[in-house]
Amino acid sequence: QSALTQPASVSGSPGQSITISCTGTSSDLGTYDYVSWYQQHPGKAPILMIFDVSNRPSGVSNRFSGSKSGNTASLTISGLQAEDEADFYCSSYTSSGTYVFGTGTKVTVL
Amino acid sequence: EVQLVESGGGLVQPGGSLRLSCVASGFTFSSYWVTWVRQAPGKGLEWVANIKSDGNEKHHVDSVEGRFTISRDNAKNSLYLQMNSLRAEDTAVYYCARGGAGYSFGRRYFDYWGQGIVVTVSS
Numbered sequence: 001q002s003a004l005t006q007p008a009s010v011s012g013s014p015g016q017s018i019t020i021s022c023t024g025t026s027s028d029l030g031t032y033d034y035v036s037w038y039q040q041h042p043g044k045a046p047i048l049m050i051f052d053v054s055n056r057p058s059g060v061s062n063r064f065s066g067s068k069s070g071n072t073a074s075l076t077i078s079g080l081q082a083e084d085e086a087d088f089y090c091s092s093y094t095s096s097g098t099y100v101f102g103t104g105t106k107v108t109v110l
Numbered sequence: 111e112v113q114l115v116e117s118g119g120g121l122v123q124p125g126g127s128l129r130l131s132c133v134a135s136g137f138t139f140s141s142y143w144v145t146w147v148r149q150a151p152g153k154g155l156e157w158v159a160n161i162k163s164d165g166n167e168k169h170h171v172d173s174v175e176g177r178f179t180i181s182r183d184n185a186k187n188s189l190y191l192q193m194n195s196l197r198a199e200d201t202a203v204y205y206c207a208r209g210g211a212g213y214s215f216g217r218r219y220f221d222y223w224g225q226g227i228v229v230t231v232s233s
Contacts, residue, residue: 001172003154034218038155045205045226046147046155051219089155091219097160097212098169099145104154 004029004090004102011108017078020105022090023071028100030071034093037066037075041086049088050075077107085109112136112222114206119227126196126231132189132206132224140164140184145210145220146191148202148229156202159191160210167212174200196231203228 005023012018022035029035035053038046048057050066053073063078073092077084090102118130134144146158159180161168168180179192189206204227207220 032218036219038220040155045223046220047223048219048221051217051221057221091155091157093211093218096169097167098171099157099160099210099218101147101155101157 001027001094001096001098001100004092004100006088006090006102006105008103009106009108011110012077012080013110014080014082016080017076018080018107020075020077020088020090020107022073022075022092022102024073024092024100025071027096028094029068029073029090029092031095032093033068035066035068035073036091037064038089038091039084039086040089046089080109082109112208114208114222114224116204116206116224116227119204119229121230121232122196123233124197124231127192127194128196128229130191130193130204130206130227130229134187134189134206134208137208139187142208143211143214143216144182144189145207146180146189147205147207147220147223148200149205149226150199150202153202157210158204160212161189162212162214163216167214169212193229196229198231201229201231 037050145160209217
C-alpha cells in the first residue's frame with residue numbers, strides 16, 4: 001500500500017486560508033469516507049483534527065475543515081495563526097482493513 | 111482522562127527482538143480497537159498494525175508481516191507489539207493509538223495517542 005500523496009509544504013500569512021490536498025486511490029479514500037487528518041508539532045504525538053472526511057472532534061477549532069472529492073481529500077485552515085505551524089498528515093482506511101497515511105505537509109506561517 | 115503509555119523501547123541489534131507495551135487508562139479498553147503507528151527519524155507516519163477489541167481480528171502492514179505480532183490483554187488494559195528479526199529500517203518512534211477499526215465495526219480514525227517510545231536497531 002503506497003502512501004497517500006500530499007504537498008511537501010504549504011505556507012500562508014496570518015489570517016489567510018490554506019488548503020492541503022491528499023490524493024489516494026480507489027482502494028482507499030476514493031472508495032471510503034474514512035479520511036482523517038492529524039496535526040503534529042515537533043517532538044510531539046499527532047493530534048486528531050478531522051475524522052470521517054469532515055467531522056471535527058470536540059476541542060478542535062472550527063478554523064479547520066475537511067472535504068473530499070473523488071480520490072482527493074482536502075484540509076482547509078482558515079484564519080491562519082502562528083500556532084498552526086506544524087506537520088499535517090492525512091490518513092485513510094483501505095480495502096484490506098488496514099490504514100495508510102499521507103506523505104505529510106509542513107505548514108509554515110509567514 | 112484517556113491515557114496511553116508506551117514502554118519497552120531501546121537499542122537492539124539487527125536480527126534481535128523487542129516487545130513493546132502500551133498501558134491504557136481512562137476508558138474501557140476492552141471496547142476499542144487499538145493500533146500501532148511508527149515514525150522513522152525525520153520521516154512521516156506509518157501505520158503498523160491494529161487489533162480488534164476482543165483480539166479476534168488483527169492486521170499488519172506488509173513490511174512487518176511475519177516479523178511483528180500485535181496482541182492485547184484486556185484484563186491488564188494492555189496492548190503489545192512483539193517485534194522479531196528487527197532491521198535497521200524498523201528504527202522509529204512507535205506510538206500506540208486508540209481506534210483504527212478493521213473490517214469489524216469501530217472508529218476508523220485515531221483519536222488518542224501515546225507519547226511514543228523510541229526503538230533503535232543498530233549494531
